[in-house]
Amino acid sequence: MVYSMTGYGQVKSQFGDKEINVEIRCLNSKVNDFRLRIPASYRQKELEIRRILNDTIVRGKLDVTIDISGKGFEEDTKINTNLFKSYMNQIKELNIDLEKIDILNALLKFPNIFESNNNEISEEEFEFTCTLLQESIEKLNDFRSIEGTVLQTDMQLRVNNILKYLKEVEKYEKERIESLKDRIMKSLLSNFNNESIDKNRFEQELLYYIERLDITEEKIRLKQHCEFFTHELNLKSQTKSKKLGFVSQEIGREINTLGAKSQHHQMQKLVVDMKDELEKIKEQLNNIL
Template sequence: MTGYGRVSNSFDDKVINVEVRSLNSKYTDIRVKIPQNYKEKEHELRKIVSDKALRGKIEITIEVETGNGGDEYGLNEALFRRYHQELSRLTNELQIPTADMLQAILRLPNVVGAAADTIDDKEWAAVHKTVDGALAKFTEFRTVEGNALKEDLLLRVNNIASLLARLDPEEEERITKLRQRMRQSLEEHLGKDKVDDNRFEQEILFYLEKIDITEEKVRLEQHCKYFIEELEKQQPLKGRKLSFISQEMGREINTMGAKAYSSNIQKLVVEMKDELEKIKEQVANTV
């Protein structure tokens, strides 16, 4: 699910800004944007983020500003001079305009880098604290979104349960209509006196057994209850299990639709499918 958190803290003459944001993803994909002198801590930083953010396409950005408001970066003057010397020679020889040479050199690797090569323990402790703060806000953002998502999912599942309860009277009427239609068809083709009532009842029972949806209704009701139970649990990473349950719900609904032989039941099945599709869309966004 989506999430966002940003925190700024001061350390000596610096301001450390940490921003964490995420987009929906089935897997954990962490992108890190940090100053060059923090690279040695990247592995540790990734673990901190993965432990607390759990899942999603997550991007963490750390920016360090100096006391004068500028970024904590320095210029490699020796390398800049070498690039400038060589590029000036080539531009003179090849008669190439030099209008954008400055910007071109600044974009070359290692010309602009962090002012320090490493980070000391005190500064890393300050960064760690700031990262924790940003992740706390990030989690709070997700919690608010998750609660809204939970309410919507509960609404959709309860809607399916309500539609399921409306099937019983429709199914009784369906059986009565099927019996009457089959009886009328036999009498029209064979004549009323030639219809064997016992054989007719046997065939009716066999046919009704094939289109009976009692088992599907029971299983769908259980799936709905199970879905709500899992949704109410106070634990992370429930999205995959909810996805599996919704797939099972879909199987039962599809089977009922295939056995319906009733326009009214088909309409209820279509409404169930509509609610289920909304559930699947929302579940894909859960952690």
């Protein structure tokens, strides 16, 4: 199973006369990067919230918002007038046309504009919020799983295409060998008299040269790497992009060697097609866990 790195989860519910809304957005990131927006009354619980996120979410740039509204919250909340005036004075100093901007609405969205009259929340409310947080994480992971299935299908298609092109390479191998023999012979005849060529020596050198351009091992290894990629892609582990990245590098090495050895225009075209499919796989690997 493959999980996308991007996702979204949101849960909203009533706790007494308060409405609690938990929302999580996740974007691509190589590490866990959390941006947490919570009410001032929840600041004392911030470390616990971060621990839950760290323990349950694998990689990603996360925007986590816990929003409280309703009569019960409004009674406990007031505007931080000193901070509001400070923001307002700084905006006035910018000498911009304030009539074209909804200053009040903008200021009310600034950090810490609202402060709580009650700096503590009950354990019951926090436990309820943690339950909503867990549900939101589950929805995020469901979203990631759905997107991951789409990415998995696409990558498997690309691997299958590489194997298909590899199969097509085989029908040009005999033609490639004959073409190499003809080119070598023509080169020799154009530089030496026919009498001066040692036929036995020529055959030995030709066999040696052709053996150096033999692509049997590269074909076997490329097929094995593609099969291993498919195996890893279908494992149940949640994180696999790094391992699949290493396998894709090995696939790339074999494709490059095939291209260097082929010396046949149709085979080189197939190699280019393989490289194109591999690049699309690498792009998708940046989007999964």
